[in-house]
Amino acid sequence: MARVLAIDYGKKRTGIAVTDPLQIIASGLQTVSTGELNGFLERYLQEEEVSTIVIGEPKQMDYTDSELGGEINAFAEAVQLKFPNVLVERVDERFTSKMAHASMLASGMKKKQRRNKALVDEIAATIILQTYLDRKQAI
Structure with missing residues (x-):
């Protein structure tokens, strides 16, 4: 089975995560410019077999595109x-950065690490x- 790759696209940096080949575990891979x-x-x-690339879809609270929306749509x-040959999927990414900070805090990371x-x-x-x-499994 092929991996699924996820992208948190940003102006300066882009976070990347990937599944194991069985598509069970999601793990952070790295951040690239x-x-x-x-x-x-x-x-x-x-180097790796990837079946799907999931790209975060930034939306405002009223579901309109955020300021990066057009750039990310063009990228997708x-x-x-x-x-x-790779399926490109979109996932609402609202609050993911806040959730990431909360996860870092809950895991006991030091303040310096949380600023990274x-x-x-x-x-x-x-x-x-x-x-x-989770969405795929619910279907």
Whole structure:
């Protein structure tokens, strides 16, 4: 079975999470500079079998696109064109950064660790991926 990869796209940094090959466990993989994201995806998809890429969909409270919405939509379309054999899915990512901070606090991380924005992005990507897995299992 192939992995599922999740992306928490940001202006500067992008958090990435991935499942195990059985698609049971969602784990943070890393955070990359958004400018290096396309190269990272090319390399990763050459090395690993990925069936689905889940991209966080930033929405306002009234369900309209956030300020990054158009950029992320264009990115999602470009990913689908570049990797036509990989399914591209979208998941609402509202509150994932707040949930990531809460998770870090609950796990007992020190204040200095909680300030690590790259780690927050990676955890947010993991939350996006877990949301996708939970939704998929409920169907």
